[in-house]
Amino acid sequence: MTERGCKKDPQTQYELTKALEEYIKVIHDLELRSGSAAAKEVAERLGVKAPSVTAALHKLDSLGMVEYKPYQEVKLTEKGRQVAEKLDWRHKTLMDFLLLIGVNEEVAKTDACEIEHIVHRETIEKLSSYLQAVEN
Numbered sequence: 001m002t003e004r005g006c007k008k009d010p011q012t013q014y015e016l017t018k019a020l021e022e023y024i025k026v027i028h029d030l031e032l033r034s035g036s037a038a039a040k041e042v043a044e045r046l047g048v049k050a051p052s053v054t055a056a057l058h059k060l061d062s063l064g065m066v067e068y069k070p071y072q073e074v075k076l077t078e079k080g081r082q083v084a085e086k087l088d089w090r091h092k093t094l095m096d097f098l099l100l101i102g103v104n105e106e107v108a109k110t111d112a113c114e115i116e117h118i119v120h121r122e123t124i125e126k127l128s129s130y131l132q133a134v135e136n
Contacts, residue, residue: 008093015063018117021087022046022054024065027076028084036073090116093128 016024026045032035042054057068065080076084091112098108 004109016065016083020056020060020065021083021117023053023060024076024080024084025087027066028076028081028088031076037075038073087116089128090119091122093104093124094119096131097127100131 011038023042025048026042027037030041030045039053039057042057057074059064060066060080061068061084063112064077065083066076068074084090094112094115095108098111099105103111120129
């Protein structure tokens with residue numbers, strides 16, 4: 001439980017913070033765009049300094065999310081790729097829902113980026129089912 005007494009969804013906890021999830025998303029995006037990701041590119045995309053990236057990549061490596069060696073490209077493992085794809089799905093589902101109910105696109109992007117890290121898996125699944133029903 002958190003200090004407010006709220007339970008966290010055990011399905012969304014991989015010992016990953018929101019910040020580490022953002023690293024995974026950026027690495028995934030860089031891999032999709034150019035086939036690889038360098039620590040410098042990750043730092044630029046996230047607007048952080050190199051030592052922060054190095055610390056995060058070591059943590060992600062220890063969790064089995066990336067393969068990282070200093071001064072080499074960083075690569076998502078299968079586990080990391082699954083997390084990235086799950087985050088992408090969560091983000092898309094939230095975006096689609098927020099746009100459906102009339103939220104401005106820029107606001108929807110901002111909100112989806114925040115909510116995707118904290119919303120319960122069941123909530124996302126229900127939103128996804130609802131969106132599919134509305135489309136049909």
